[in-house]
Amino acid sequence: MNRIDTQLAPDTKERILDAAEVLFMEQGFEATSLRMITARAGVNLAAVNYHFGSKEDLIKTVFSRRLGPLNAERLAMLDRLEASARGRPLDPTQILEAFLSAGVRLARDPARRGGAFLRLLGRAFAEPSGYVREFMPDQYEAVVARYKAALAKALPHVPDRELVWRLHFIFGAIAYTLGGTDVLKLACRYPLEDEANNPEAVVRHLLPFLVGGLTAPLPDASGVRKSRSARSKQG
Amino acid sequence: MNRIDTQLAPDTKERILDAAEVLFMEQGFEATSLRMITARAGVNLAAVNYHFGSKEDLIKTVFSRRLGPLNAERLAMLDRLEASARGRPLDPTQILEAFLSAGVRLARDPARRGGAFLRLLGRAFAEPSGYVREFMPDQYEAVVARYKAALAKALPHVPDRELVWRLHFIFGAIAYTLGGTDVLKLACRYPLEDEANNPEAVVRHLLPFLVGGLTAPLPDASGVRKSRSARSKQG
DNA sequence: GTACGATTCAAACGATCGTTTGAACTCGAG
DNA sequence: CTCGAGTTCAAACGATCGTTTGAATCGTAC
Numbered sequence: 271m272n273r274i275d276t277q278l279a280p281d282t283k284e285r286i287l288d289a290a291e292v293l294f295m296e297q298g299f300e301a302t303s304l305r306m307i308t309a310r311a312g313v314n315l316a317a318v319n320y321h322f323g324s325k326e327d328l329i330k331t332v333f334s335r336r337l338g339p340l341n342a343e344r345l346a347m348l349d350r351l352e353a354s355a356r357g358r359p360l361d362p363t364q365i366l367e368a369f370l371s372a373g374v375r376l377a378r379d380p381a382r383r384g385g386a387f388l389r390l391l392g393r394a395f396a397e398p399s400g401y402v403r404e405f406m407p408d409q410y411e412a413v414v415a416r417y418k419a420a421l422a423k424a425l426p427h428v429p430d431r432e433l434v435w436r437l438h439f440i441f442g443a444i445a446y447t448l449g450g451t452d453v454l455k456l457a458c459r460y461p462l463e464d465e466a467n468n469p470e471a472v473v474r475h476l477l478p479f480l481v482g483g484l485t486a487p488l489p490d491a492s493g494v495r496k497s498r499s500a501r502s503k504q505g
Numbered sequence: 506m507n508r509i510d511t512q513l514a515p516d517t518k519e520r521i522l523d524a525a526e527v528l529f530m531e532q533g534f535e536a537t538s539l540r541m542i543t544a545r546a547g548v549n550l551a552a553v554n555y556h557f558g559s560k561e562d563l564i565k566t567v568f569s570r571r572l573g574p575l576n577a578e579r580l581a582m583l584d585r586l587e588a589s590a591r592g593r594p595l596d597p598t599q600i601l602e603a604f605l606s607a608g609v610r611l612a613r614d615p616a617r618r619g620g621a622f623l624r625l626l627g628r629a630f631a632e633p634s635g636y637v638r639e640f641m642p643d644q645y646e647a648v649v650a651r652y653k654a655a656l657a658k659a660l661p662h663v664p665d666r667e668l669v670w671r672l673h674f675i676f677g678a679i680a681y682t683l684g685g686t687d688v689l690k691l692a693c694r695y696p697l698e699d700e701a702n703n704p705e706a707v708v709r710h711l712l713p714f715l716v717g718g719l720t721a722p723l724p725d726a727s728g729v730r731k732s733r734s735a736r737s738k739q740g
Numbered sequence: 741g742t743a744c745g746a747t748t749c750a751a752a753c754g755a756t757c758g759t760t761t762g763a764a765c766t767c768g769a770g
Numbered sequence: 771c772t773c774g775a776g777t778t779c780a781a782a783c784g785a786t787c788g789t790t791t792g793a794a795t796c797g798t799a800c
Contacts, residue, residue, distance in 0.1 A: 282747080298632070300535035304788065314749050319789060321747095395681070397533070435710040439678040443718075446630070446677025474725070475670040479718040483678075486717020489709045517777080539758065549779055554759060556777095743800080753790065760783065770773080 283321050285311040290332050295390040299329055299401060329401050333394070334409070336376065336387045341413045343372040348416055359424045363481050366440070369417055370473045373448070377469040385469070392448030395441070425485065432488060440480050447476060518556050520546040525567050530625040534564055534636060564636050568629070569644070571611065571622045576648045578607045583651055594659045598716050601675070604652055605708045608683070612704035620704070627683030630676070660720065667723060675715050682711060 280288065289311035293302040304325055308315045322328040347368040351360055377385045394402045414437070422433055515523065524546035528537040539560055543550045557563040582603040586595055612620045629637045649672070657668055 298533075298535065300533065303786075305786085314747095315788095316750090316790080317748070325788065432710065436714055439682060439711060439714045442678040442681025443674040444677075446680055447674065475667065476674060478721045478724050479671055479674045482721025483714040483718035486713045489713050538756075540756085549777095550758095551760080551780090552778070560758065741800105744798090746796080746798100748795070749793085751791085751793105753788105755787080755789105757786070758784100761781085763779085763781105765778070766776080768773105768775100770771105 282311075282313050282317050285313060286318060286321065286328070287332055287335060290328055291390060292386050294329070294332065295386050295393065298393070299397065326401055330405055332387075332390075333402070333405070337391070337409045340372055340376055341409060343375070344369055344413050345416060347372055348420060352420065359426075360420055362421060362424050362484055363477060365417060365420050365424060366480050366484070367473070367477055369413075370444070370477065374469045374473055388448045388469075392445045395445040395449075421484070428484075428488065436484050439483060443476065443480060443483075447472060517546075517548050517552050520548060521553060521556065521563070522567055522570060525563055526625060527621050529564070529567065530621050530628065533628070534632065561636055565640055567622075567625075568637070568640070572626070572644045575607055575611055576644060578610070579604055579648050580651060582607055583655060587655065594661075595655055597656060597659050597719055598712060600652060600655050600659060601715050601719070602708070602712055604648075605679070605712065609704045609708055623683045623704075627680045630680040630684075656719070663719075663723065671719050674718060678711065678715060678718075682707060 286307060290302070290307045293306055293310060296302075304318050305315055307328075308317060311317075318325065318328055322331055348365070351364055351368055373388055377388050379385075394406065397403075418433065418437060421437070422428070422430065425433065428436070521542060525537070525542045528541055528545060531537075539553050540550055542563075543552060546552075553560065553563055557566055583600070586599055586603055608623055612623050614620075629641065632638075653668065653672060656672070657663070657665065660668065663671070
C-alpha cells in the first residue's frame with residue numbers, strides 16, 4: 271500500500287481521471303478516444319482497461335469521483351440551513367444559494383480542476399448517451415428530493431406539479447450556464463468572458479434570475495386539458 | 506428536373522435528412538453512423554456522400570433545413586408585434602411568447618417531425634463538437650440581436666450586461682427543456698410526461714418562469730470586482 | 741539473491757467508422 | 771432504338787476505435 275503518493279506525482283489511476291475529465295469536457299465522450307486520454311496522462315494505452323475495466327466504467331468513475339462529495343456537501347448545506355431555521359420555511363434565495371455555492375466551492379478547487387468538471391457536468395445533462403443517464407439519477411435523487419421539499423415548504427402557494435416544472439427550468443439554466451457552451455456568446459460576441467470564468471460572479475447573476483422565475487406568477491389555467499376548444503384563433 | 510415528387514414518397518435526399526434528424530436526436534452526432542441513417546432511410550450507404558458530400562455537411566443540412574424558416578418566422582413575428590406597437594415598448598411576455606410560439610408551430614408540423622428537430626436543436630446547444638458551433642451563431646445572430654433589442658427597450662432599467670446574462674439563462678432553460686434530457690424526471694420519477702410532450706403546455710409553464718427571471722430584481726452590486734476584501738469569513 | 745503479485749509495456753485483435761470506387765440501373769431526349 | 775447524365779448499388783478502402791494479449795518490469799517479502 272503506497273501512502274506517500276498522489277501529492278507530487280499522482281498515480282496512474284488519477285492521472286487518467288484528470289486527463290479524461292479535461293478531454294471529455296473539451297470534446298465529449300464519444301469523440302474522446304482512450305489513446306488521447308492515455309497520451310495526455312502519459313501512461314500506457316492498456317492502463318485504462320487495466321485500472322477501470324472499460325471506457326464506460328472510466329466515465330462513471332470520472333463523475334462519481336466529484337459528484338459524490340459535491341452532492342453530499344449540498345445536503346449538508348441544506349441540513350445546516352434547516353437546523354438553524356427550526357421548522358420555519360427557508361427563503362428560496364437561501365435554498366438556491368446553498369445549492370449553487372457548493373458548486374462554486376468545487377470550482378475553486380486547487381489548480382482549477384474543479385472548473386473543468388463543472389463544465390463537464392453541465393455538458394453531461396444534455397448527453398443523449400446511455401452512459402450518463404444510468405447513474406446520474408442515482409447521484410441526484412436524494413439532493414433533488416430534499417431541495418424540492420425545502421422549496422415546496424418555502425413556496426406553499428406553488429402547486430407541486432408547477433414546482434417540478436420550475437425545478438426543470440432551473441436545472442436547465444444551471445446546466446447550460448455551467449456547460450459554458452457559449453452559443454449565445456459566440457452569436458453576439460458580447461464580452462461576458464471575464465465574469466463568466468468567475469464562478470461567484472456567475473452565481474451573483476444567476477441567483478436573482480432563478481428566484482425570479484421560481485416565484486413568478488402561476489400560469490393562467492394550471493389544470494386545463496385539451497378537452498375544450500383547442501385554440502382561440504390568435505392569427 | 507423532377508417536380509412531382511416529395512409528396513407521397515420523399516426522394517432520397519429528404520429520406521436521409523428525416524432519418525438523420527431522428528437518429529441524431531436519439532443518439533447524438535458522433536454515435537450515429539451513416540450506416541444507421543441509410544438503413545433507416547432505406548437507401549444505399551453511398552447515397553449520403555453522393556448527395557451531401559460528407560457527414561459533416563449532412564449535419565449542417567439537417568439544421569439549416571429547419572432553422573432557417575424557424576428563425577425567419579421568429580423575426581417576422583417580432584416585426585408584426587413592433588409594427589402594431591408603433592414605437593412603444595413591447596411587453597416582455599409578448600416578446601418571449603413570440604420567440605417560443607414559432608417553435609411551437611414547428612413542433613406541430615405534420616407527422617410530429619418538427620418535434621424531433623426541436624429536441625435535436627436543444628441537444629445541439631450543448632454539443633461540444635465543432636460541427637454545430639460553426640454555423641449556429643450565423644443562424645441565430647440576427648434573431649438574438651433583434652429580440653435582445655426589443656427586450657432592452659421593454660426593460661430600460663436592466664443594464665445591457667445584465668440583459669445578456671439573463672438571455673443566456675433563458676436560452677439555457679429553453680434548450681434544456683426542448684432537449685428533453687429528462688435527467689430531473691428520471692431522478693424524481695415525476696409524471697410530467699403527458700404535458701411535456703405537449704408543446705403548448707410546455708410554453709404555458711415556461712413563459713411565466715422566464716418572464717419572472719427576466720424581470721427579477723437586479724443583483725446587489727452589479728459592478729463589483731474582487732478589489733475589496735475577498736470574502737467575509739462565513740465558516 | 742529468489743520468488744511473486746502488481747503494474748506497465750509494445751503489439752496486435754476484430755469491429756466499425758467515413759469515404760471511395762466502378763459497375764449497374766433509370767429514364768427522358770434525340 | 772441509342773445515348774448519356776443522374777442515381778443507385780455492392781464492395782472495398784484505409785483509418786481509428788475499444789479491447790486483449792503475453793512478455794517485460796517494478797516493488798516488496800522471504
